[in-house]
Amino acid sequence: MGRQGAGVAADQGLGGEKPAAGGGGFDQAIARDQRIEPADEMPDGYRRTMVRQIAQHAHSEIIGMQPEGEWITRAPTLRRKAILLAKVQDEAGHGLYLYSAAETLGADRGDLTRRLIDGKQKYSSIFNYPTRSFADVGVIGWLVDGAAICNQVPLCRSSYGPYARAMIRICKEESFHQRQGYELLMTMMHGTPRQREMVQDAVDRWWWPSLMMFGPPDAQSPNTAQSMAWKIKRHTNDELRQRFVDMTVPQAAALGVTLPDPALRWNEERGHHDFGQPDWDELKRVISGDGPMNRRRLDRRRRADEDGAWVRSAAAAHAVRTSRAAGPGTGGLDGEA
């Protein structure tokens, strides 16, 4: 029994900073498909990979608020505005669940934010594309959240406990995101020819970047094998991409839009759709900072951080003053519903 701080609070999911070791306990737990919990022994590489993956995922949720957030004030009806607000708020929540999971590994939330702003940690390439019309809001919900669901559902069984639990929470909410997007597009497809054009135009622009969300092809993805061995990942990039295409094709048909890939067709033998490859050089460029919106996204994030600095310190100062005035203890546990 010990006070937290030496990182012993395993079950609570508190920050643990145990010296890493690749002992038999870890390998055995992985082999038996058991979850790794925060204060367990784990190899350095596993801890580093987990922190990097969770941080990148958290950053993606937070940066991902921007492309759609730009449309909140321009939503065409109060209902659409309320829906979009709720969706963007969910994405903020997803980011915070994930920062919470990263902190169980000894990472520090403020430090991760710093790394994002300084361009030292990455986020999903998809959010570096502009949202040109309100149809983009619908297409993002349908395709981008749809691809995110494909990626995230298997992560609910990821070997790191706090990450897997955050994913379960997130997946429950993503379904709303995808459905509101699809419904928005159905509404527009039942509208004027101009509205239908807007939808098709948005699909044309977002299709290939959505396929890139699954990462490079397996042959060019050096980390996949290790991540699968550690059961962080359960499927390869290409497997997930195939699953996404197969799921999306009938949805596109029901909607009445064309997916912009001349090579896309059903392959009876494979029982899957054949499809073309995205421009992988473009993915490399966008990931390394050279996409259409990279600068804008990071500038916006930096500004939000700087604008919030005085609030953070004022609230901290206020908390110190009131706790001195009130003394220890802030009420019991029984004032509840």
Add this chain to the structure above:
Amino acid sequence: MERHEWPLFEVFVRAKRGLNHVHVGSLRAADHEMALHHARDLYTRRNEGVSIWVVRSDAVAASDPLAKDAMFEPSQDKVYRHPTHYAIPDSVPHI
């Protein structure tokens, strides 16, 4: 610029009356009041709870996972603590 990090709080939510509060995650806040507000916004956006507890993470004491065996093994060889340890003929009712 120096960052003013708020302390970490653990959040526990009671899903409905009759159930225990269950740990759901953590968050950062300046004080308990703000932690409760943030917990409401972060962990109960869809009626997930009727009551929330927040506890400063550094106020939680926990058992050491490396001492898990010493801590929990003594209960493993006490089979006589379980009702199935006792053989009673099937003919005896209500036991």
